[in-house]
Amino acid sequence: MNSAVDKEYGRALYSLAEEEHAEVEILNEIRAIREFLSPEYVYLLSDPAIPKDERIGFVSEAFDGKINKYLANFLKLMTERNKAYDIKGCFREYENIYYDAFGIVRVKAESAVEINEEQRTKLQAKLEAYTGKIVEIEYIVRKDLVGGMRLQFAGRRIDETIKKKFRDIESRLIHTVV
Numbered sequence: 604m605n606s607a608v609d610k611e612y613g614r615a616l617y618s619l620a621e622e623e624h625a626e627v628e629i630l631n632e633i634r635a636i637r638e639f640l641s642p643e644y645v646y647l648l649s650d651p652a653i654p655k656d657e658r659i660g661f662v663s664e665a666f667d668g669k670i671n672k673y674l675a676n677f678l679k680l681m682t683e684r685n686k687a688y689d690i691k692g693c694f695r696e697y698e699n700i701y702y703d704a705f706g707i708v709r710v711k712a713e714s715a716v717e718i719n720e721e722q723r724t725k726l727q728a729k730l731e732a733y734t735g736k737i738v739e740i741e742y743i744v745r746k747d748l749v750g751g752m753r754l755q756f757a758g759r760r761i762d763e764t765i766k767k768k769f770r771d772i773e774s775r776l777i778h779t780v781v
Contacts, residue, residue, distance in 0.1 A: 608689045613696025616677050620697075621704075625671055630701050632670045633694045639665070640690060648687035658682050707737045710756040715748040715764070730756070 620629045648658050659679050666675040681690050702709060710730060712718070718726070723742070730738040734757070751764035 606689065606692060608686060609692030609696045612677075612681065612686070612689065613693040614700060616674070616693060617697050617700045617704075619673050619677075623673060625673065626701055626704070629671050629674050630698065632674055633697060636666070636670065636674075637691065637694060645687050645690065648682045649685060651685075655683060702739075705737070707739055708734050708756050710738055710740045710754055711743065712740050713743045713745045713748060713753040713755075713764075715744070715746055715750050717744055718742055718752075730754075 616629070617626070620626045647653070647661065650658070659682050662675070662678045662682050666678060669675075677693075678690065681687055681693070701707075708730070712726065723740070727738055727740060730740070738756075747766065749765035749769075751766075751768070753764050753767075754761040
C-alpha cells in the first residue's frame with residue numbers, strides 16, 4: 604500500500620508530466636532509473652552525515668542532462684526534503700495514475716514453462732476482451748507450478764495451475780469422511 608507521501612508526491616509528479624505532455628517519457632525514464640536507485644544509493648541520498656547540498660549534487664551529477672529535467676528536479680526535491688526512501692513508492696504511484704489514465708491493466712502471468720508468441724497473443728486478446736482495457740502482461744516462469752497458469756490483475760487471481768489442483772484434491776481427501 605502506498606503511503607501518503609508516495610501518493611502526494613507521485614500525483615504531483617504525474618500532474619507536472621501531464622501539463623508538459625511528458626507522461627510517457629517520464630514513465631519510461633522512471634523504469635530505466637528504478638534499478639539505479641539501489642538501497643545503497645538511496646541510503647547515500649538520505650545520510651544525514653553528508654551535507655544536503657552534497658547529496659543533491661550526487662543527483663545532479665547522476666541525472667542532469669540525462670533524464671527529463673522535471674524528473675531530475677523531482678529526485679533533487681525528494682533528496683532535499685529527506686524523502687529519498689519514498690522515491691520508489693512515488694514512482695509506483697505515478698505508474699498507477701498513468702495506467703488508470705490510459706486505461707491499462709497490468710497482469711502478472713505465471714506459468715511453469717515459457718509461453719510462446721502465439722500463446723501470448725491469444726492470452727493478450729482474451730484478457731483485453733475480458734477487461735475491456737489495454738493489457739500489459741508480465742510473464743514469469745515458475746517451475747514449482749508444475750503446469751498451467753496463474754493470472755493476477757485488478758485485485759483478482761485466477762489460478763489454473765496443476766499445483767493448485769493438487770492442493771484442491773488433497774484438501775478434499777483430507778475432509779472426506781469414510
